[in-house]
Amino acid sequence: MTDEPVTRSGFVGILGRPNVGKSTLMNHLLGQKLSITSRKPQTTRYQLLGIHTVEQDQMVFVDTPGLHTEEPRALNRYMNREATTALRDVDVVVFVVDRDLWNEGDANVLERFSHLQCPVLAVINKVDQMPDTDQLLPHIEWLSQQYPFTEIVPVSALRSRNLDRLESAIRSHLPEGPHHFGDDDLTNRSSRFLAAEMIREKITRQLGAELPYTMAVEIETFEQEGNTLHINGLILVERQGQKKIVIGDKGSRLRQIGQESRLDMESLFGSKVMLRLWVKVRKGWADDERALRSLGYGDQGR
Structure with a gap:
């Protein structure tokens, strides 16, 4: 009698400051457009689940609004709440940064999840747009000093570069357990x-x-x-x-x-x-x- 294959399932929070490419990353990991994208910051307003089942593993991506430091209006406060509540039950965090363009917004997001015990993967997005790729390795080293990331993965979400490595890293950290959704489900939204x-x-x-x-x-x-x-x-x-x-x-x-x-x-x-x-x-x-x-x-x- 053969052993039943082990199933794994977990919620993967995609976090980052506005306009670093979180929605584009989720869409390309899903292999289908689900979350809307534009060059305008704060395009994503809602917490949106994208469900991706590969063999025995189910990744439930949580695309969140970009965290920003000022909350002048009710809509801004709502968007920050959406991003923060996404952290409550995630099993893996994917922290997205824009090339080597680190600023106060990135530091603010990093502070929001610094208390978490789950694996945190740093994703350096848009590496195809870096004017000097020789700066990539020094930036990876610098990032590793900011937080004990489980892994740092450089990608180009828009061009689907190195996403297979990122997906493998995420799958390796999913907890064992039954799938939360049907294998053919794409999202929880109507x-x-x-x-x-x-x-x-x-x-x-x-x-x-x-x-x-x-x-x-x-x-x-x-x-x-x-x-x-x-x-x-x-x-x-x-x-x-x-x-x-x-x-x-x-x-x-x-x-x-x-x-x-x-x-x-x-x-x-x-x-x-x-x-x-x-x-x-x-x-x-x-x-x-x-x-x-x-x-x-x-x-x-x-």
Whole structure:
């Protein structure tokens, strides 16, 4: 009689300051786009689970908002809480830094998990963008002096370089036990949530610095009728001027946002999508804890 293979499963917290490539890293480890990305800091607002099962091992990645030192608004405080609560039950921490660009934000994140007893892997991301690769080894040595990292792995998440080594390192530190989710599951989030995030990504990428990050998307309708998925999305901004920016000249920008979002949705949901978008001004929502809750912030099942 042969022995049953040992199964391992664990939660892997992906942490780092804003804009170091945490979401891109998780997407490439999953082999599928799940978490939204853009060049704009603070694109990720929610704690998002990405489930990746390889043979007997299940890695449950926790993509978190980037930790930042200032909390001037309710939305900022919410995002920091999301990132901090991700640490409560993780089995492995992946601490992501941007090349050799260490700053106060990195030190702040490091302080947040310095009390943890679980393995902490440092990931030096975007190494393909380092102007002088001779600086990599000295930086690895310097990082090793900042914290007793279990391992330091240089990668390029965007180009999928050295991710196999990182995945092997993560798997080797997973605790033995049954899988937390089904082997075919991709995330714990609902399809409505993923649809809203896809729309928000397109807005963020389209507008860049033109629109503050205080913009939200609410899915009002999500219904399957035959072979077509009907989705109505409401884009919330704080001022009338922002509404005009999102809509664009004669609605051109809003149409482009809708077209790009629809293509991503059809790819992920495997269905034809009929998407309708509206823009509405809701003043002060990013400063209002109650408004944040009404938009699903803090609701992990959203």
